[in-house]
Amino acid sequence: MFSLNGSSFTNNSLSGVSRCLTQSSRRVSAPMVVVAAVNSNGKPGDRNVMANVSTESAAPVELEAKTTVTGGVGDVYGEDSATEDQSITPWVLSVASGYSLLRNPHYNKGLAFTERERDSHYLRGLLPPGVVNHDVQVKKMMNSIRQYDVPLQRYMAMMDLQEMNERLFYKLLIENVEELLPIVYTPTVGEACQKYGSIFRRPQGLFISLKEKGKIHEVLKNWPEKKIQVIVVTDGERILGLGDLGCQGMGIPVGKLSLYTALGGIRPSACLPVTIDVGTNNENLLNDEFYIGLRQRRATGQEYAELLDEFMYAVKQNYGEKVLIQFEDFANHNAFDLLAKYGTSHLVFNDDIQGTASVVLAGLVAALNLVGGTLAEHTFLFLGAGEAGTGIAELIALEMSKQTGIPLEETRKKIWMVDSKGLIVKSRMEMLQHFKRPWAHDHEPVKELVNAVKSIKPTVLIGSSGAGRTFTKEVVQAMATFNEKPIIFALSNPTSQSECTAEEAYTWSEGRAIFASGSPFAPVEYKGKVYASGQANNAYIFPGFGLGLIISGAIRVHDDMLLVASEALAEQVSQENFEKGLIYPPFSNIRKISAHIAAKVAAKAYELGLATRLPKPKDLVAYAESCMYSPTYRSYR
Ligand SMILES: NC(=O)C1=CN([C@@H]2O[C@H](COP(=O)(O)OP(=O)(O)OC[C@H]3O[C@@H](n4cnc5c(N)ncnc54)[C@H](OP(=O)(O)O)[C@@H]3O)[C@@H](O)[C@H]2O)C=CC1
Numbered sequence: 140m141f142s143l144n145g146s147s148f149t150n151n152s153l154s155g156v157s158r159c160l161t162q163s164s165r166r167v168s169a170p171m172v173v174v175a176a177v178n179s180n181g182k183p184g185d186r187n188v189m190a191n192v193s194t195e196s197a198a199p200v201e202l203e204a205k206t207t208v209t210g211g212v213g214d215v216y217g218e219d220s221a222t223e224d225q226s227i228t229p230w231v232l233s234v235a236s237g238y239s240l241l242r243n244p245h246y247n248k249g250l251a252f253t254e255r256e257r258d259s260h261y262l263r264g265l266l267p268p269g270v271v272n273h274d275v276q277v278k279k280m281m282n283s284i285r286q287y288d289v290p291l292q293r294y295m296a297m298m299d300l301q302e303m304n305e306r307l308f309y310k311l312l313i314e315n316v317e318e319l320l321p322i323v324y325t326p327t328v329g330e331a332c333q334k335y336g337s338i339f340r341r342p343q344g345l346f347i348s349l350k351e352k353g354k355i356h357e358v359l360k361n362w363p364e365k366k367i368q369v370i371v372v373t374d375g376e377r378i379l380g381l382g383d384l385g386c387q388g389m390g391i392p393v394g395k396l397s398l399y400t401a402l403g404g405i406r407p408s409a410c411l412p413v414t415i416d417v418g419t420n421n422e423n424l425l426n427d428e429f430y431i432g433l434r435q436r437r438a439t440g441q442e443y444a445e446l447l448d449e450f451m452y453a454v455k456q457n458y459g460e461k462v463l464i465q466f467e468d469f470a471n472h473n474a475f476d477l478l479a480k481y482g483t484s485h486l487v488f489n490d491d492i493q494g495t496a497s498v499v500l501a502g503l504v505a506a507l508n509l510v511g512g513t514l515a516e517h518t519f520l521f522l523g524a525g526e527a528g529t530g531i532a533e534l535i536a537l538e539m540s541k542q543t544g545i546p547l548e549e550t551r552k553k554i555w556m557v558d559s560k561g562l563i564v565k566s567r568m569e570m571l572q573h574f575k576r577p578w579a580h581d582h583e584p585v586k587e588l589v590n591a592v593k594s595i596k597p598t599v600l601i602g603s604s605g606a607g608r609t610f611t612k613e614v615v616q617a618m619a620t621f622n623e624k625p626i627i628f629a630l631s632n633p634t635s636q637s638e639c640t641a642e643e644a645y646t647w648s649e650g651r652a653i654f655a656s657g658s659p660f661a662p663v664e665y666k667g668k669v670y671a672s673g674q675a676n677n678a679y680i681f682p683g684f685g686l687g688l689i690i691s692g693a694i695r696v697h698d699d700m701l702l703v704a705s706e707a708l709a710e711q712v713s714q715e716n717f718e719k720g721l722i723y724p725p726f727s728n729i730r731k732i733s734a735h736i737a738a739k740v741a742a743k744a745y746e747l748g749l750a751t752r753l754p755k756p757k758d759l760v761a762y763a764e765s766c767m768y769s770p771t772y773r774s775y776r
C-alpha cells in the first residue's frame with residue numbers, strides 16, 4: 140500500500156485505467172492505493188488519517204464517512220474550512236490496476252492473476268497468456284534460485300522477488316525456511332551488508348542520518364506505511380561479528396523484519412527497517428567511492444544522544460505507545476545505555492542482549508535432558524563479555540536464582556567470562572566496563588582461554604566474541620577431558636566468525652560434544668555416525684516474542700517474558716530431536732513455535748499488568764495463530 144507524496148504522484152498515478160472513488164461511504168474489495176496525500180492546510184496528522192483508509196487487504200473494508208475524500212463530515216482534510224486564498228491538495232483514492240498493479244509488490248500476483256482478474260483489472264496483454272497457481276510459482280522460483288551457486292546472487296534474487304511480489308516472497312520463505320534462512324539471514328546477509336553500497340537498488344527501509352536532525356518526525360512520514368507495529372533499528376556499528384559497516388548495516392533490519400513476517404506472522408506493512416547514520420569509523424568505507432552513507436567519523440556523546448532521542452520520541456509520536464522498537468547490532472558502549480534509558484518510556488527490546496539470552500537459555504535447558512543436572516549444578520565459561528555474553532549470563536543467573544532461591548549475586552558466581560584481555564577477575568575491577576563488573580570473581584589473572592578452561596573446568600563453554608576459530612583443538616579437547624558431554628555454543632556470526640565449526644567440535648571431542656552455533660553448519664559425519672547441530676540464534680525468539688507483545692498490546696518488556704519465551708522454545712524440542720543430539724527444534728516448525736512463544740509472552744504481559752488489549756483471549760495460542768499474516772493470495776473483484 141502506497142501513500143505517496145506529491146513528487147512521486149506522477150510515477151504512480153494510475154493513468155487512464157484508474158477509477159476514483161468519490162462516494163462518501165462504500166465497500167472496497169480491490170487493491171487500493173492512495174495516490175496523493177499531501178498535508179493540505181498544514182494540519183498535522185492529515186496523512187495518517189488518509190493512511191487509515193487505505194488497506195493492504197483486499198477484503199472488503201468499510202470507509203467511514205468521516206475519513207472519506209469528500210470532506211464535509213469532520214472536514215478531516217481541511218477542505219471545507221480552507222479560505223479561497225488557502226491552497227488545498229486534490230487527492231483521490233484509486234484502484235490499482237493494469238501496469239501499476241503489476242508493479243505493486245503488495246498486490247502483484249504475476250502469472251497467478253486469473254482470467255477474470257486479467258479482464259477486470261486491465262491486465263490483458265501485459266502478461267503472457269499462461270496462468271499458474273501460487274504453488275507452481277513457488278516451485279518455479281525455488282528452481283530459479285537454486286540455479287545460482289553464489290549465495291549473494293541468491294540473496295539478490297530474493298530481494299528482487301520481495302520488491303516484485305511480496306506474497307510470493309513470503310510463501311517461498313515460509314515453505315523453504317531451512318534452505319532460505321541462510322540466504323536472507325546469517326551468514327549471507329553479512330556479505331550483503333559488506334557490499335550493500337554496490338548492490339543497493341531501491342529503499343527497503345528508512346535512512347535517518349545526522350542531516351535529518353530536527354526533521355525526524357517528518358522523515359518518518361515519508362515512509363509509505365502508517366500503521367507500524369515493529370521497528371528494527373541499527374546504527375551499523377557492530378554488524379554481526381563484522382564490525383562497523385556504517386549505513387550499510389541496513390541489510391540487518393531488513394533481514395530481521397522479513398523474519399518477523401515469515402517466522403512470526405507480523406504483517407509486512409507493519410514492519411519498518413531503520414538505519415541511523417551517524418557516520419562510520421570504518422576507514423575502508425570512508426575511502427570507498429561507492430559508500431552510500433555519511434562520509435564522516437561517527438558522532439558520539441551529546442550529538443549522538445540527541446539524534447537517538449529525537450528518533451525515539453518521533454517514533455512514539457507517529458506510531459503510538461505500543462510500537463515495538465528492536466535495537467539491533469549497536470556497539471556495546473551504546474547498546475546497554477539505550478536499553479536502560481528507553482526501557483522505562485518505550486516498548487524496547489535489544490535482540491543481541493535479550494533475544495540471544497533467551498535462545499541460549501532455551502538450548503541449555505534442553506541440553507540438560509542430554510547431560511543431566513540442574514542449571515545451578517553447571518559451571519559456565521564465556522569467551523566474549525559484551526552484549527551477547529553478559530546478556531546470556533544474566534538470564535542464566537536469574538533463572539538459577541528463581542529455581543533455587545539463591546540470591547542473584549551468588550548464582551552469578553557459577554559464571555565466568557573471558558574478554559580480549561583474559562579472564563575477568565576482581566583485580567581488573569577498576570578498569571572494567573559496567574556490564575562486566577558482576578562477572579569479576581576471585582581468581583588469579585589468566586590471559587589465555589585454554590588456561591581459563593583448564594582452571595575453571597566449565598561444563599558449558601559459550602563463544603560470544605565475534606572472533607573466529609578461537610575454540611582451538613586444545614580448548615575443545617580440554618573441555619572433553621573433564622566432561623563426558625561438553626556443551627559448546629559457538630554463537631558468533633557469520634560463519635567466518637564462528638568460534639569453531641561443527642566438524643571441529645565433533646571431531647576434537649570424539650563425537651561427544653553437544654554443539655550449537657549462531658550460523659548453520661551442515662551435518663557432520665564422524666566415524667560413521669552423522670551429527671546434526673542446532674542453530675542457537677535469536678531468530679528462534681524475536682519473531683514470536685514480538686508477536687506476543689503485539690497481540691497483548693504490551694507497553695513494556697520485562698525479564699520474566701524472556702524467561703517464559705525460553706521455556707516455550709525448550710518445550711518444543713521433541714524426543715526425536717534429542718535422539719539426534721539436537722537441543723533446538725527444526726526451523727521448519729517455526730511458525731508453530733512462534734505462536735507458542737507469543738502465547739507465553741502475552742500471558743506473562745497480562746499477569747504483570749503490562750497488557751492493554753482487553754479482555755484477555757481465552758486460548759492465547761489459538762489467538763496468536765489467528766493473528767499471523769498468511770501470504771495466501773487474495774481474489775480481486
Ligand atoms: N547467535 C546469536 O543469536 C547471536 C550472535 N551474536 C554474535 O556474537 C558476537 C558478539 O556480539 P556482541 O556480544 O554483541 O559483541 P560485543 O562487541 O558487545 O562483545 C564482544 C566481546 O568479545 C570480546 N572479544 C573480542 N575478540 C576477542 C578475542 N579474540 N578473544 C577474547 N575475547 C574477545 C570482546 O572483548 P573486549 O570487551 O575486551 O573488547 C567483548 O567482550 C558477534 O559475532 C555476533 O554476531 C550476537 C547476538 C546474537
Ligand SMILES: CC(=O)C(=O)O
Nearest residue numbers: 379468490491632677
Ligand atoms: C544474530 C544476531 O543478532 C547477531 O549476530 O548479531
Ligand SMILES: [Mg+2]
Nearest residue numbers: 467468490491
Ligand atoms: Mg544482532
